[in-house]
Amino acid sequence: MIPSLFTLGNLFFGFLAIIWTMNGNYQVASGLIILSVLMDSMDGKVARKLSVSTDFGRELDSLCDVVSFGVAPAILTYKVLLEGHMGFWGVLLAAAFALCGAVRLARFNVLNITTHFVGVPITFAGGLMALLVLFYQSLPWIVYPIALALLAFLMVSSFKVPKLGK
Template sequence: MNHKVVIPNAFTLANLLLGILSLVYTMDGNFRLAAVMILLSMVLDGMDGKVARKLDVASPFGKELDSLSDLVSFGVAPAILVYAAQMYEPYGIVGLIIALIFALCGAVRLARFNILNISTHFLGIPITVAGPLMAIFTLVSDHLPTLFFPVSMLLLAGFMISNIKIPKI
């Protein structure tokens, strides 16, 4: 067994750990720290694939682990964060439904990404962009109108499952 494979998977699991911590901080009402955990997850997510390719240990297992981690860190955690911090009070059940739609569209986007194996572009906005955007919006929420959150969450959910071609950088 190639022990180098552990290194990129450690980055992926750290991404997942930060996503889970974001959920815990959201439950504790520490929304700023929850948003920061999502942004730190983004940094780790950007590193795991690069490390795997550099060490020549990219694998189907790593790809699946990455998607599962991304669903938590960039789908579920931002959805729950934005619901708790911005949409619970003014929107109630409607806000919850919007948050659920965001997380579900993120799951569909990741599943589609895994089976299409397109190397030239992304189909729809990556969940790794949508989730961190919602975290950033939460950090600057004092400067945004209340209606911004449900609208942006629905738009990003739709863009994640859209057929928009986004070039890979």
């Protein structure tokens, strides 16, 4: 149960990020997604430390991750930069990011590979987008659709990414 509290903390912060995005508090929303990254990194570590990894915990983690690192960063990036510059194409790009994240998580759950990830993990992709949004006033707007598209592609790619911190 303890690791699941961290997992639900991940979802809670992702949900709050969406709310803060809707209210125009983009810096706070970015910070909340970054807090979700912290919660996500803790749930797995705690589960391994306590030897309580379960199929339920893995499924819950993926459901929470799709919100916190797929939907929340996509909406945030859309509202901050894509809406004004790309309109409907920005909607499609943000949706593609979230959809690719969901596909990536589903593939992760069925492959059960312990030595590496196949494709860039959604936690990294969503966390990076949140971090980039923190600097949206300093970077050219074109960076964001390129980063969103590239990360969406990398999530569903067959690139092997080493697992760190195990």
